[in-house]
Amino acid sequence: MNWTSKAVAASLTALTLLASAAAFAGPKGEVRLLAYEGYADPAWVEEFETETGITVKVTYVGGVDEQIAKMKASNGKDYDVVTVDTASLKAFADQKLIAPIDKEKLTSAKNLLPDFQPMSNATFGGATYGVPWAWGSLGMVYDKKTFPTAPDSWEVLWDPRFKGKVISLDDANNDINFGAIALGMKDPFNLTDAQLAQVKDKLIALKKNLLTYFAGFDEGTTIWSENDVVLMFSMGELAAINLQKKGFDVGYVIPKEGAVGWLDNLTVSAGTENTDAAYAWMNFALQKKIGADMAKKYGYGATTDAPQGMDYANRLIWAQNPEDYTRRQAIWNEVKAAN
Amino acid sequence: MSTTSSSHRSARPRRRGIVRDLLWHGLNLGLPLLFVVLPILSFVLVSFWTLTNGQIVHTLTLANYRAFFTEGSYLQVYLGTVLLSAQVTLINVVLAIAIAVFIFRRTPRVRFLILMSFMLPLFMSYIIKIYSIRSILGQRGLLNEGLLALGLIDQPIEVLLFSRTAIFIALAVLYLPYAILPIYLALDRIPANYLAASADLGATPLQALRDIVLPLGRPGIAAGAVFTFILTFGDFVTPQMVGGTQGFTFGRIVFSQFGLALNWPLGSALAVILLATTLLAVALAGLTLRREHVR
Structure with missing residues (x-):
């Protein structure tokens, strides 16, 4: 053996050792998260790792489709803790991708705010599949100069006095939810043909009062700042936060009819081989201080700490999958094509 | 010796030339076929299918075109x-x-x-x-x-x-x-x-x-x-x-x-x-x- 082959052999040995060390990832193992942006802040990860000795590996996804694809690829074996929105929980549970929550191990459940304590959104078939973790809403942004007190009803968007000063989110499913809620319908996610027809007329009527539709947080904020807009059916709290940062005097309100809310849950993957690490992360994340930090950094509502001004969680209608996406898209196209 | 090698030399580049021509024409024809014609044909085919209860039904029908004119x-x-x-x-x-x-x-x-x-x-x-x-x-x-x-x-x-x-x-x-x-x-x-x-x-x-x-x-x-x-x-x-x-x-x-x-x-x-x-x-x-x- 000459010196080069010795060197190669030595570095191969070193690499093998390193690789196996990475696979073990410390004495306490590793917790693998499948999460949305903002759900695993580097500061929290660092604190958790020093506190528990468990290494954290985060995989971010952009949407539910991508999340289901990743989970199905390995039947959940690649992840330990998965954040799942309430509307998709049942699909995940039905396909046995997530396991019921072991409440014995969830020592931090007591930190949840009273509204979230029962975990009713995540309970079905006698088992609880998720722990409420972060939430938000699709509420109304209003100009405080025009409205010294917050408008109390969605009807204000239809008020001809504000013609050309109203903007609305452009999203087939959520616009139909919004129309149904404005009409006071009880279950905006399961509409009958007659109700859908009513919603369509309501949305066509709104169109005449609109300056324009918008898509996305940035687009809504930009249009508000370049035009004379006083009311917005918004994509969420972040719309108001962004406008306030730009110096606009705006408020955010959930009118009396309610609004669509989204609620993401922490769930345990059915394929996890390290249940203790999974619960360790969940118990860590469900601390009041982590929730407060998330609200401050990302504008999401925490389930452990009521953020300032976000006192309306019990008035939101948690998003469910609608009766028929294709149908809703066709109706929304009719609304947009109407004169 | 010298004649055989020269005849070899003249024959082989010819054959290589044919191969190169075939390859060249293949690419000329094949690439547009693969990246332009096939994708277009595939969505023409899909246009004759339908969507029923969220599932694509693979039966050929003119329903979508009828919808364009009537719905x-x-x-x-x-x-x-x-x-x-x-x-x-x-x-x-x-x-x-x-x-x-x-x-x-x-x-x-x-x-x-x-x-x-x-x-x-x-x-x-x-x-x-x-x-x-x-x-x-x-x-x-x-x-x-x-x-x-x-x-x-x-x-x-x-x-x-x-x-x-x-x-x-x-x-x-x-x-x-x-x-x-x-x-x-x-x-x-x-x-x-x-x-x-x-x-x-x-x-x-x-x-x-x-x-x-x-x-x-x-x-x-x-x-x-x-x-x-x-x-x-x-x-x-x-x-x-x-x-x-x-x-x-x-x-x-x-x-x-x-x-x-x-x-x-x-x-x-x-x-x-x-x-x-x-x-x-x-x-x-x-x-x-x-x-x-x-x-």
Whole structure:
């Protein structure tokens, strides 16, 4: 053996050792998260790792489709803790991708705010599949100069006095939810043909009062700042936060009819081989201080700490999958094509 | 020894030449087939399927095409978009002819500079251009603020942005270079002595333009018109961003079938109709040129 082959052999040995060390990832193992942006802040990860000795590996996804694809690829074996929105929980549970929550191990459940304590959104078939973790809403942004007190009803968007000063989110499913809620319908996610027809007329009527539709947080904020807009059916709290940062005097309100809310849950993957690490992360994340930090950094509502001004969680209608996406898209196209 | 080796040498490159030719023609034919014809055929096929209860049914039917003619507002939006694109094409061709003739009249060195300055916007991102147009036309935009400051108006003109007019202006601005370039290139090929001869024979500059420059520039004008029509007809971003509640065009309907609605069969059928329309535009342009050629 000459010196080069010795060197190669030595570095191969070193690499093998390193690789196996990475696979073990410390004495306490590793917790693998499948999460949305903002759900695993580097500061929290660092604190958790020093506190528990468990290494954290985060995989971010952009949407539910991508999340289901990743989970199905390995039947959940690649992840330990998965954040799942309430509307998709049942699909995940039905396909046995997530396991019921072991409440014995969830020592931090007591930190949840009273509204979230029962975990009713995540309970079905006698088992609880998720722990409420972060939430938000699709509420109304209003100009405080025009409205010294917050408008109390969605009807204000239809008020001809504000013609050309109203903007609305452009999203087939959520616009139909919004129309149904404005009409006071009880279950905006399961509409009958007659109700859908009513919603369509309501949305066509709104169109005449609109300056324009918008898509996305940035687009809504930009249009508000370049035009004379006083009311917005918004994509969420972040719309108001962004406008306030730009110096606009705006408020955010959930009118009396309610609004669509989204609620993401922490769930345990059915394929996890390290249940203790999974619960360790969940118990860590469900601390009041982590929730407060998330609200401050990302504008999401925490389930452990009521953020300032976000006192309306019990008035939101948690998003469910609608009766028929294709149908809703066709109706929304009719609304947009109407004169 | 030397003869055999030389015959070998002459035979092998020949065989290699045939292989290379085959490979070359294969690539020439195969790549467009693989990347253009096959994808188009695949969405033509999908357009004959249907969506039932969220599942694609693989039975061939004309249901999607029937839906285009009978259901909802597909046909109405389609005709509206054809009209809009035709209007943009008309104004852009007129503008582009004027600009191309203007450039054509300069000395060669200046020509290049002016032409480049009209092509410059093509180097900029499309989205950035739309955002700029929006910040110019907005209620608190450059144009309104300017007119207010000059005292020409005392209320911002609201119809400038988020209206059909806004889509018209934005599309015309965005796609003007695509009309200028082919028209200018056609004019550039007109021999200078044609114009000198016509002047010698007493033609006024206007007569030379009408009887020599424009007829010889026709292939370029047809190409510029076709480019503008196809690009504006398929555009689904600009109308949405500047059109406000009027921003629903045919491209937008096609786009909407591929999101959460997941109605690929209907979306494909509408895309086939879009493709057929653009092919028709190309054929029309070709027809006008052929007539010219025969005469």
